[in-house]
Amino acid sequence: MCEVRELRAILVGASPFLADLIRRVAEARLRSAGVSLEVVAEFADSEDARRQLGGRAADIAIFGGARETPAPIEGWSAPMLGLSADLSLIFGPGPSDIARLTPENLAARLVKFSRTRGSLLY
Amino acid sequence: MPFARETLVVSAICFLRQSLVEILSHAPEVRVSGEAASLDRAVEVARATRPAIVLLDAAFPGGTQSARIISSAASESSLIALGIRETEQEVLAWAEAGAAGYVPDTASVDDLIALIGQISRGEQTCPSNIAGSLLRRVAASHRAAAGAAAKPPAPALTRREIEILSLLGEGLSNKDIARRLRISLGTTKSHVHNLLGKLGLPRRADVMARLGPWTERPTAASGRPAGPRPNEIDPPASFG
Numbered sequence: 001m002c003e004v005r006e007l008r009a010i011l012v013g014a015s016p017f018l019a020d021l022i023r024r025v026a027e028a029r030l031r032s033a034g035v036s037l038e039v040v041a042e043f044a045d046s047e048d049a050r051r052q053l054g055g056r057a058a059d060i061a062i063f064g065g066a067r068e069t070p071a072p073i074e075g076w077s078a079p080m081l082g083l084s085a086d087l088s089l090i091f092g093p094g095p096s097d098i099a100r101l102t103p104e105n106l107a108a109r110l111v112k113f114s115r116t117r118g119s120l121l122y
Numbered sequence: 123m124p125f126a127r128e129t130l131v132v133s134a135i136c137f138l139r140q141s142l143v144e145i146l147s148h149a150p151e152v153r154v155s156g157e158a159a160s161l162d163r164a165v166e167v168a169r170a171t172r173p174a175i176v177l178l179d180a181a182f183p184g185g186t187q188s189a190r191i192i193s194s195a196a197s198e199s200s201l202i203a204l205g206i207r208e209t210e211q212e213v214l215a216w217a218e219a220g221a222a223g224y225v226p227d228t229a230s231v232d233d234l235i236a237l238i239g240q241i242s243r244g245e246q247t248c249p250s251n252i253a254g255s256l257l258r259r260v261a262a263s264h265r266a267a268a269g270a271a272a273k274p275p276a277p278a279l280t281r282r283e284i285e286i287l288s289l290l291g292e293g294l295s296n297k298d299i300a301r302r303l304r305i306s307l308g309t310t311k312s313h314v315h316n317l318l319g320k321l322g323l324p325r326r327a328d329v330m331a332r333l334g335p336w337t338e339r340p341t342a343a344s345g346r347p348a349g350p351r352p353n354e355i356d357p358p359a360s361f362g
Contacts, residue, residue, distance in 0.1 A: 015227065015228075016228065016229075016230055017205065017227065017228075017229060017230060017231065017234075020230050020231040020232075021137075021138070021141045021142075021145070021231065024141070024144075024145050024231060025140075025141045025144055025145070028144075086135065086181075087135045087136075087137045087138055088135065088136070088137075100136065101136065101137045102136055102137055102140060103137065103140050103141055103144065106137075
């Protein structure tokens, strides 16, 4: 049996439509890489999310409407990605990491994180 | 399996366009026939593939103006505006730009797929205030059209009367008009009398008041009126 890892993600400041797009295009690609994507929480408000992320058990946080890689949050050690408001760029996980936002680029980052952060399901 | 509708996806946003193409390709109700990131490309693909549906991202550069251009290039297609704010003003603007339907910015991807099916059947789900606004707009357009139709037909003016109308508009007296047209003062008065009667105006001053923007003025270059010659034009509609 193939190994399957679970990647728990939190979406912040993404419209329902964008969240749906992210989930669908990422899920298909991650599945083929042996990764199961689980969106464990969604926050509409970025400030609200920053206050609550510290206590959440997740492997990655994706922020919509970002201008740069999201700033570190106290109590949160998992990587963070930012998507620009015009959906043209993807920021992170490093402060200088910037790439064109495409389904492929987003999924490639998530697959990469799943190898270091994701939990082994079976 | 339901009939798959040929759909052209138009968005300048790479992630949105690629994601939509990928997701819609798996929806049995839709068959993606093309995608476009620019207006030129959208028009080119729409003309070449004649899709049943053009799905246009509302954030596309040019907005409703681009919608008008694409609609006229793909007159047989139903244009769907994707991701608009569901306000009366926004919905009316897109409807007037040629949109056959819209997907609000609060919709999910499943909603989008369902709405594509609905809209292609000539249906649209919308809140009651939007429906009311659309009905009011249609009623107002109908009243305006009926009002225009109820107006009496524009009077038929002779070429000479149109010349005199133009000169009256310039503020010339009967004597000046007679001199300009090389006709007698009595003939001029007769023409002016007939003209006012046809136009239903009591005084010559009313001609100047109503002639307004229609009055032809000589151009600086030619010295002749900039507009068409008097015998080439109909009386202004405002006189009807």
